[in-house]
Amino acid sequence: MASVTLTGAQKRFGNVTVISGVDLQIADGEFVVFVGPSGCGKSTLLRMIAGLEDFSGGSLQIGGKHMEDVMASKRGVAMVFQSYALYPHMTVARNIGFALETNGMPRAEIARKTREVAELLKIGKLLDRKPRELSGGQRQRVAIGRALVRSPDVFLFDEPLSNLDADLRTEMRAEIARLHKELGVTMIYVTHDQVEAMTLADRIVVLREGRIEQVGTPAELYAHPANEFVASFIGSPRMNFAAAADVPGRGMGGAVKLGVRPEAILLSSSGLAATLERVEDLGHEQLIYVRLENGRLWTLRAAKDADVPQPGAPIFLDWPDAATYGFDAAGRAVQRSAA
Amino acid sequence: MSRVLARRERRAAWLFLAPAIVVLLLVAAWPLSKTFYLSLTDANFGNPDQYGFVGLRNYADVLDDRLWWKSLSNTLFFTVASVGIETVLGIAIALLLNQAIPGRGMLRASILIPWAIPVVVSAKIWEWMLHDQFGVINAVLIHLGVIERGLAWMAEPGLALWVIVFVDVWITTPFMVLLILAGLQMISKEVLEAAYVDGVPAWRRFISITLPLLRPSIGVAVLFRTLDALRMFDLSYVLGGNSQKTMTVSIYARNQLVSFQQMGLGSAASTWVFFLVALAAILLIGLLKLHKPAEG
Amino acid sequence: MLSQRARRKTGQWAKGFAVALTVIYTIFPYYWAINSSFKSGQQLFEVNLWPSLDLVHYRALMGDPDFIGSILNSVIVASSTTFIALALATFSAYALGRLEFAGKRAVLLAFLSVSMFPQVAVLSGMFELIRWLGLYNHVGSLVLAYLLFTLPFTIWVLTSFMREFPRELSEAAMMDGCSHWRTLTRIYLPLMGPALASTGLLAFIAAWNEFLFALTFILTDENRTIPVAIGLISGNSRYEFPFGPVMAASVIVTLPLIVLVLIFQRKIVSGLTAGAVKG
Numbered sequence: 050m051a052s053v054t055l056t057g058a059q060k061r062f063g064n065v066t067v068i069s070g071v072d073l074q075i076a077d078g079e080f081v082v083f084v085g086p087s088g089c090g091k092s093t094l095l096r097m098i099a100g101l102e103d104f105s106g107g108s109l110q111i112g113g114k115h116m117e118d119v120m121a122s123k124r125g126v127a128m129v130f131q132s133y134a135l136y137p138h139m140t141v142a143r144n145i146g147f148a149l150e151t152n153g154m155p156r157a158e159i160a161r162k163t164r165e166v167a168e169l170l171k172i173g174k175l176l177d178r179k180p181r182e183l184s185g186g187q188r189q190r191v192a193i194g195r196a197l198v199r200s201p202d203v204f205l206f207d208e209p210l211s212n213l214d215a216d217l218r219t220e221m222r223a224e225i226a227r228l229h230k231e232l233g234v235t236m237i238y239v240t241h242d243q244v245e246a247m248t249l250a251d252r253i254v255v256l257r258e259g260r261i262e263q264v265g266t267p268a269e270l271y272a273h274p275a276n277e278f279v280a281s282f283i284g285s286p287r288m289n290f291a292a293a294a295d296v297p298g299r300g301m302g303g304a305v306k307l308g309v310r311p312e313a314i315l316l317s318s319s320g321l322a323a324t325l326e327r328v329e330d331l332g333h334e335q336l337i338y339v340r341l342e343n344g345r346l347w348t349l350r351a352a353k354d355a356d357v358p359q360p361g362a363p364i365f366l367d368w369p370d371a372a373t374y375g376f377d378a379a380g381r382a383v384q385r386s387a388a
Numbered sequence: 389m390s391r392v393l394a395r396r397e398r399r400a401a402w403l404f405l406a407p408a409i410v411v412l413l414l415v416a417a418w419p420l421s422k423t424f425y426l427s428l429t430d431a432n433f434g435n436p437d438q439y440g441f442v443g444l445r446n447y448a449d450v451l452d453d454r455l456w457w458k459s460l461s462n463t464l465f466f467t468v469a470s471v472g473i474e475t476v477l478g479i480a481i482a483l484l485l486n487q488a489i490p491g492r493g494m495l496r497a498s499i500l501i502p503w504a505i506p507v508v509v510s511a512k513i514w515e516w517m518l519h520d521q522f523g524v525i526n527a528v529l530i531h532l533g534v535i536e537r538g539l540a541w542m543a544e545p546g547l548a549l550w551v552i553v554f555v556d557v558w559i560t561t562p563f564m565v566l567l568i569l570a571g572l573q574m575i576s577k578e579v580l581e582a583a584y585v586d587g588v589p590a591w592r593r594f595i596s597i598t599l600p601l602l603r604p605s606i607g608v609a610v611l612f613r614t615l616d617a618l619r620m621f622d623l624s625y626v627l628g629g630n631s632q633k634t635m636t637v638s639i640y641a642r643n644q645l646v647s648f649q650q651m652g653l654g655s656a657a658s659t660w661v662f663f664l665v666a667l668a669a670i671l672l673i674g675l676l677k678l679h680k681p682a683e684g
Numbered sequence: 685m686l687s688q689r690a691r692r693k694t695g696q697w698a699k700g701f702a703v704a705l706t707v708i709y710t711i712f713p714y715y716w717a718i719n720s721s722f723k724s725g726q727q728l729f730e731v732n733l734w735p736s737l738d739l740v741h742y743r744a745l746m747g748d749p750d751f752i753g754s755i756l757n758s759v760i761v762a763s764s765t766t767f768i769a770l771a772l773a774t775f776s777a778y779a780l781g782r783l784e785f786a787g788k789r790a791v792l793l794a795f796l797s798v799s800m801f802p803q804v805a806v807l808s809g810m811f812e813l814i815r816w817l818g819l820y821n822h823v824g825s826l827v828l829a830y831l832l833f834t835l836p837f838t839i840w841v842l843t844s845f846m847r848e849f850p851r852e853l854s855e856a857a858m859m860d861g862c863s864h865w866r867t868l869t870r871i872y873l874p875l876m877g878p879a880l881a882s883t884g885l886l887a888f889i890a891a892w893n894e895f896l897f898a899l900t901f902i903l904t905d906e907n908r909t910i911p912v913a914i915g916l917i918s919g920n921s922r923y924e925f926p927f928g929p930v931m932a933a934s935v936i937v938t939l940p941l942i943v944l945v946l947i948f949q950r951k952i953v954s955g956l957t958a959g960a961v962k963g
Contacts, residue, residue, distance in 0.1 A: 101855050103393045118392050122861030134852035138874045148860035195856075397783045400864040404779035405791060408772040408835060415832045416798045419809025426808050436812065484702055491703040497946055498710045504945040505714065506893035508911040509934040513717045516927045524716055558713065566956050619802035622895035626915050638804040638896070645808055646900055655808045662805035669800055 051112030051125065051202035051235060052077045053098065059106035060093055060259075067093050068259045070107065075252075077112075080229050080236045082246040084282070085256035091239045092207055094256070098237065099128050099205050112202055122148070127196035128205040131212065133188045135180040135195070141167070142176040145194045166198045170224075186217045193228070206238040210245065222248060243283060247271075255279050277306065277380040286311045286336065288374070289347040296321060304375025304383040311336075313372035314349040316357075320367035323347065328357050339364060420662070427655035434649050446656030456657065458632055459640040460664075462549060466624075466636065467617040470556040475610060477557065478564025479602075483594075485565065486572045503562040511626035514555045518542065548633040552624055556617070564609050571605025572598070607676035614672060618665050637661045714938070721932035741932035750905045751933065754913035757823050758937070761909055762891040765830040766884050772831075773838035773883070774876070778868045780839070781846030782854055792843070799836035803896050806832065814901055821903040829897045834887040841886070841955055845879035846872070882955030885948055889941060910937045 053075040060068035068090045075081050083091040096102045098109060100121025109117045116124050135144050143150075145166055146159040154162075167173045170190045180188055189209065196204060206225070210218045226249055229236050240246055246253050247267040255262040255270065255278070263275040267283075274280035280288050288308045293300050296307050316337075323339040326346070335351045349366070351357055358364060375383035427446055431439035450456050485496055502510065517524050518541045526538035541551045575598065583593045621638040628634030630643065641661055645654030724740040745751045779785075780792055810829055811820075819825035849872065857867040898909045905913070914933050917926050945952060 099859065100393070101858065103391050120392075120861075121858050126859075128855075128859050130852045130856060132850055132852050134850065134856035136853065136856070136871055151861045151866065195860075199860075394784070397864075398785040401779040401783040401785040401788070404775040404783070404864070404868075408776040408795075408839060409791075411772060411831055411835060412795070412798055414813070415810070415828060415835075416801060416806065419806035419813055419832075420801065422809030422812050423806060426812075433811075436815075481706055484699065484706070487699065489696065489699045489703060491700065491707065495703050495707055497949060498707045500945050500949065500952070501714055501942055502710055504889060504941045505934075505938050506895075506911045506914075506941075508893070508895050508915045509717075509938055510713070512914060512927075512930050512934055513713050516720060516931065517713060517716055519927070522927075558709075562710070563956070566953050570953070615800050619804065621804065622911075622915075625895070625899075638802060641804045642807065642896070642900070645811075651808055658802075658805045658807060661802045665800060665802045665805075669797075 052110075053203055053235060053237065054110040055094075055098070055107065056110075057107035058094065058097060058104060058109065060090070060097060060102060061105040066259060068097070068105075071259075071261055073254060073261065073264065075235060075237065078233045078235055080238065080249060080251045081254060082238045082240060082250035082252075083254045083256055084240060084243060084246045085262075086282070087241060088258075089256040090259040091241075091256050093259075095128075095205055095207055095237060095239045098203070099126055100124050101128075122151075125202035126205055127199050127201035127203075128207065129189075129192045129196050129209045131208045133180075133192040133212075135188060135191055137180055139179075140176065141172065141178050141180070141183070141191050141194075144180065144191055145198050148195070148199050162198050163194075166194045169197070169228075170194050185213050186221065189213065189217075189221055190224075193225075197228075197232075202235065204234055204236040206236065208240055209238075210240070211242070218245075225249065243285060247283075253283075255282060273382070274374070275382055277308070277376045277382075280308050280374055280376070280382070284310055286348040286350070289314070289345075289349075291341060291343070291345055291347075293375070295341065295343045295345075299370070299373050301373065301375035301383050301385065303377050305378050306376040306380075308374040308376065309347075309368050309372055311348045311350045313368045314347070315367050316349075316351070316355075317365045317367035320365040323364055323366055325358055325360055325362045325364050327360055339366065423655045423658050423662075426651050427659045429652045431651040431655075432649055433645065433651050433654075436651055439652065442652065446653045447660070449653055450657045450660055455632065455635070456637075456640055456660075459635045459637045462634060463618060463620070463636045463638075463664075465549060466553055466556070466620065467614060469550075469553045470560070471610060471613050471617055473553070473557050474561045474564045474613060475606065477561050478568050478609065479606070481561065481565045482568040482572055485569055499562045499565055501562075502559050505559075507559060507622045508626050510555065510559050511623050514551075514558070515542075515627055518551060542628060542631070542634075545633055548628060548631065552627060552634050555627065556620070556623055559623070560613060560616070564613065567609040567612075568602060568605050571602045574605075575601045603676075607672075611669070611672045611676065614668055615665055618668055619661065637664065714942075717931045717934050720927060721935050724928055741928045742936070744929060745932055745936065750908075751913060753906050754908050754910045755937065757907060758892055758910040761823050761826045761830065762888050764827045765834055765891040766888045768827070769831060769834040769838045769887050770842075770880055770884050772835060773842045774868070774873070774880070776839045777842035777846045778864070778872065780843045782851075782872075783864070792840075795836045795839050799833060799840065801832065803833070807896070807900060810897070811900070820901065821907055823902075823907060823909070825901045826891075826894070826898055826909065829901065830891045830894060833894075834890055837890070838883050838887050841883045842876070842879060845876065845883075849875065878951055879955070882948060882951035885944060885952060886955050889945075892937075892941065 055071050055073040058068055058071040059066070071094060083094060085091050093102060097104060100116075100119065104117045107117075108115060111124055111126065136147065139147065142160075142163050146163045149159045149162060163176070164173065167176055170193060172187060172190045172194065175183060175187060175191070180191065183191065192209070209225075210221055213221060222245060238245075238249060250267055252264060252266055253270055254264050257278055263270060263279045265273075270279060270283045274283060277290070281290070288310050290306055290308045293304050293307050299307055301307070321341065323341050325337065326340050327338045329336040329338075330353075332353065334353050335355060335357060337349045337351055337357060339347050339349065341347060347366070371385070375385070377383055428441055428443060429439040430442050481499065485492060485499075505513075518526075520526065520538045520540040520543075523538065526535070529535045530538065539547070542548050579597060579601075580593060583597055619638050620636050621642070624634045624636050625639055630639070637657070638661060641654055641657035644650045644657050648654070721741055722737050722739070724738045776795075780788060810832075814820050814825040814828070817828070819828065853871055854867055857871050862870065893911060894909075895911045895915065898912045899915070902908050902912065908916075914930060914937070917930050917933065
């Protein structure tokens, strides 16, 4: 078990800078999730920690020891790949035990450890099968088992659930959360799915274009996004934005742009004028799309049985002042003046 | 700055490549340079260690030889005719094989047979079939009343080279078919179905969809086959012997080297062959735009 | 105006006819060789579609030590060449298909251009090399010389096969502590069976069929390979037609190849096209 510290981490491929100076401290036993749009460098950063990519600059410490020049297998980290990367010609048991075999561990010991891990992951009955005979969820468990058997200090997950269907995804999410709780080991998890990020993470790291935009607990990121990017990235449906001038009476000192989360907005008899465009009934709730007078499309949420006007109807939007987010010209969040 | 992985990977890569590179330096680079070197000398096969430098005289001597020009024109005629026919035939058979028709498996298997037979054996089989007195082809033609007396195919000046072309087409069309078929199978069915639904007639679908999408496959196949045809040796050597009617540049060069023991002159001829093939490769790669990927 | 259905039916018939014609075109010459190989004496000169099953030529060939020797020579040369080419090409394919290093493209292009060399262009240089190594008139000379065309080709095809494997396999192996050697031998090699089989078969056929080097570097009958032996079979006098024995010999040396090719049909096609279409 170990802490992970990145200092000024950089990665360039030729002239393209993929990671530009990332500083990050991850505590021992913490579950940290890297999120961001595709191409933000989250996977690259994970692969640098894993030892699959060289550092172009900066340093990495795991458990207080410098690791940026240490081989992947000697860093005390294990990784679960997006495609699982199981060895197709080996049985489940050999897949799990292969790292130990490579390290020259005695056979009996390997068999014992493999069985232990398989029991923990409930794949004890599958040990003699080949990967192609397994379902997606089972393959996922084997991939986790392969990482687990090495008793790593740090677990790395690279979008591990993106190849599973929705039901299995929920199940495996719970499984990974359970493992984290039972093992208490440091975990770093990359995803583009913010639901995974919000549900699994102790802390979320939001990345964009190779830089950290914000680090914080899920609640912090949701309630206090540091800038417009984080505000729009966290939360679903995403936050509604408008120029401050277009939303009279809601201005905040220094803010040129305002944002309101869909769940904060209420249909009202007065407030911001808009036209109702379309209603999506999701069963458990309704999503309402409205067009502001300046042409922007906003989204709001309503309860499943709420009384919603017909499309085309003129409506008014209202929300508590505390739910207004303000952003300056550079996109930075403007602090609400303490009232 | 750390470049551990990249350095480790680079070192491993060259270590893994080393054996193949050493072998190819030995059997390709060295002999080629040696051939080039010998082409500048008057070395003799019987006594290859004693020679003097003659500059480019051997190259000029080859160009002064009428037989060289005859061989060159034979080779070019053979290349253009056989690759041309093979390409058309190859596309036709590939299109046939790409459809759900009875006997497709049989055809797919049978097409591999001419390809697997050694060229020498194919040459012998055809030599026998084309025999002037006892050949099955003459017998069939006489039976059908096409000819009255058996033709001496390889002895007729106008026929000999065509016979070589015909046999080469038999031997190598399978290769064309397989490459073009692989290209056909990469074309998405939906594109053609969309055109079918739009009412585009079959021949138009072929001309404006299939053929352009097949361009890379056909290009690669034509490139391989052309380079092969330009250096052709065995078929002509076995079927035509040393006859001038069918002599190729490779046979010419080997004759100078081995039969006439003229290592210097033969090496110069060999080097001309090398330049010929290299030129064709460069021209074809440029012409067929093989370095550019196909659209779609 | 024909109905859609009638038109389709005639179309099917036309296609069936085309298929039959093509099959006859590709198969008949070999059938004729088999047919002729079973005829002896005067029968050979009669055009007869059905063979008489006379084994005289086969018996004669089986009793000919030079012929048996040539087969043996060909087997030795073709299998040694194939084995060496596959081994070296597997290493190279791992480097070219899996590792990143400066100059990779140049190396690939160099290998490709070697495969375009006309054989006759290296003939005199190769002759010198073989004399220098003391391999003249020795089958070893052919094993060496055949690497000229088998090695670039096997490297090219195996590299394109290697690229088909997901890159994450290498990375998983790396996380598991594998050296590059172990990654190649324990992860990729077991997965490459089908690729090695098809590439190997292609290399074997190329070596088995080679004529120019075999004709030039081997001097005496007992060291000849099969294609040259068949090419040089002649009658006792110029009025004798050795086609019976030649056809029998042709059948003997070709039948195993054809059987192999038909068994590995699909793999061969993927091997032939792997380098060309995707490369």
